[in-house]
Amino acid sequence: xxxxxxxxxxxxxxxxxxxxxxxxxxxxxxxxxxxxxxxxxxxxxxxxxxxxxxxxxxxxxxxxxxxxxxxxxxxxxxxxxxxxxxxxxxxxxxxxxxxxxxxxxxxxxxxxxxxxxxxxxxxxxxxxxxxxxxxxxxxxxxxxxxxxxxxxxxxxxxxxxxxxxxxxxxxxxxxxxxxxxxxxxxxxxxxxxxxxxxxxxxxxxxxxxxxxxxxxxxxxxxxxxxxxxxxxxxxxxxx
Amino acid sequence: xxxxxxxxxxxxxxxxxxxxxxxxxxxxxxxxxxxxxxxxxxxxxxxxxxxxxxxxxxxxxxxxxxxxxxxxxxxxxxxxxxxxxxxxxxxxxxxxxxxxxxxxxxxxxxxxxxxxxxxxxxxxxxxxxxxxxxxxxxxxxxxxxxxxxxxxxxxxxxxxxxxxxxxxxxxxxxxxxxxxxxxxxxxxxxx
Ligand code: SF4
Ligand code: SF4
Ligand code: FES
Numbered sequence: 451x452x453x454x455x456x457x458x459x460x461x462x463x464x465x466x467x468x469x470x471x472x473x474x475x476x477x478x479x480x481x482x483x484x485x486x487x488x489x490x491x492x493x494x495x496x497x498x499x500x501x502x503x504x505x506x507x508x509x510x511x512x513x514x515x516x517x518x519x520x521x522x523x524x525x526x527x528x529x530x531x532x533x534x535x536x537x538x539x540x541x542x543x544x545x546x547x548x549x550x551x552x553x554x555x556x557x558x559x560x561x562x563x564x565x566x567x568x569x570x571x572x573x574x575x576x577x578x579x580x581x582x583x584x585x586x587x588x589x590x591x592x593x594x595x596x597x598x599x600x601x602x603x604x605x606x607x608x609x610x611x612x613x614x615x616x617x618x619x620x621x622x623x624x625x626x627x628x629x630x631x632x633x634x635x636x637x638x639x640x641x642x643x644x645x646x647x648x649x650x651x652x653x654x655x656x657x658x659x660x661x662x663x664x665x666x667x668x669x670x671x672x673x674x675x676x677x678x679x680x681x682x683x684x685x686x687x688x689x
Numbered sequence: 690x691x692x693x694x695x696x697x698x699x700x701x702x703x704x705x706x707x708x709x710x711x712x713x714x715x716x717x718x719x720x721x722x723x724x725x726x727x728x729x730x731x732x733x734x735x736x737x738x739x740x741x742x743x744x745x746x747x748x749x750x751x752x753x754x755x756x757x758x759x760x761x762x763x764x765x766x767x768x769x770x771x772x773x774x775x776x777x778x779x780x781x782x783x784x785x786x787x788x789x790x791x792x793x794x795x796x797x798x799x800x801x802x803x804x805x806x807x808x809x810x811x812x813x814x815x816x817x818x819x820x821x822x823x824x825x826x827x828x829x830x831x832x833x834x835x836x837x838x839x840x841x842x843x844x845x846x847x848x849x850x851x852x853x854x855x856x857x858x859x860x861x862x863x864x865x866x867x868x869x870x871x872x873x874x875x876x877x878x879x880x
Contacts, residue, residue, distance in 0.1 A: 549786070550880045551793070571848060571872075
């Protein structure tokens with residue numbers, strides 16, 4: 451077997467890959483889009499949101515944790531899988547408080563853009579309307595946990611890149627939530643700083659820089675210009 | 690046998706579809722956006738006629754083909770109107786963020802209703818001898834604001850705050866042409 455010639459097919463297209471690459475990594479390198487939220491090519495996969503679910507040789511699997519294999523047949527953009535992805539999105543929307551019109555991340559938000567991509571016309575389920583806190587204690591950043599989708603990217607960035615462990619996921623099931631590493635529970639009492647990687651990775655509107663909100667006009671924001679499927683490595687403008 | 694000559698009566702006048710619209714717990718922004726279809730309103734009026742709507746001032750919804758609802762439900766009257774629309778309209782469309790997920794009015798949902806009423810009628814600066822209105826004519830507020838699909842079956846959704854005139858036009862023209870409505874990039878918006 452020639453290791454340079456390894457390929458699999460994604461919806462019929464031939465995708466080359468190197469040993470140790472996951473399906474989504476190889477797909478992204480080839481410029482192909484597989485919907486995802488908790489995956490970010492710069493970090494170890496977490497495999498929690500299941501948006502990246504594909505069928506690999508007929509078996510349902512998360513493409514961000516499944517290694518590519520030579521000759522694999524992968525289906526992603528099918529009605530069946532997209533219908534399931536849409537249901538996952540609808541559950542994420544009703545579980546939090548996503549009032550996009552007043553969210554500074556709107557137009558640059560991966561959750562919203564993925565929902566547009568998958569034609570999510572309504573949240574379908576009953577809203578939870580949970581009561582979640584807003585933490586404005588830090589001088590430069592605030593945390594609006596109403597919008598957290600528990601992707602753990604802030605946790606991974608702070609731990610693996612910043613070496614700070616500012617964020618962690620706490621609780622189980624529906625009680626899972628992000629906590630910060632301070633006795634007071636307030637971001638302002640941690641060593642979180644604006645140039646931390648953790649300040650840049652939130653795919654939704656939780657970790658937001660103060661005093662820059664809505665600086666990009668509607669029509670000019672990342673996903674106004676092109677759909678998320680056209681930006682496989684989302685270059686997200688600051689909200 | 691003499692076959693009498695048959696003359697086909699000319700039937701080319703299609704009956705117009707009847708459309709009703711209303712705003713529940715909304716700001717009328719979606720209706721304003723509907724008017725943003727501008728001169729296409731004339732084309733629309735070739736195909737539809739309006740039943741209950743702020744455009745006609747008809748007070749109750751009769752049998753209709755399409756009902757368009759702006760706003761969620763925040764009080765008892767909203768629930769009655771919504772049910773009247775559902776009972777009378779073959780197709781019910783939720784238009785805008787408030788109808789679809791509660792929107793701005795639902796931002797009160799994490800507060801007890803009593804605190805909201807206290808704040809608005811009692812506590813706020815400048816209110817002297819304020820009291821919480823309790824006239825029986827006034828519809829009772831619900832403890833929480835709900836999207837309309839939590840109360841009745843909704844057939845189609847046009848998201849946006851408000852959706853653009855173009856998005857509304859696209860859905861209406863798709864429906865009138867018998868197509869499944871589809872918005873696509875640029876027209877689908879939650880803000
Ligand atoms: S985080 Fe995204 S989906 Fe949630 S309210 Fe903000 S823009 Fe909307
Ligand atoms: S705060 Fe943002 S980055 Fe952190 S877990 Fe929540 S959604 Fe993910
Ligand atoms: S992107 Fe793969 S599980 Fe979230």
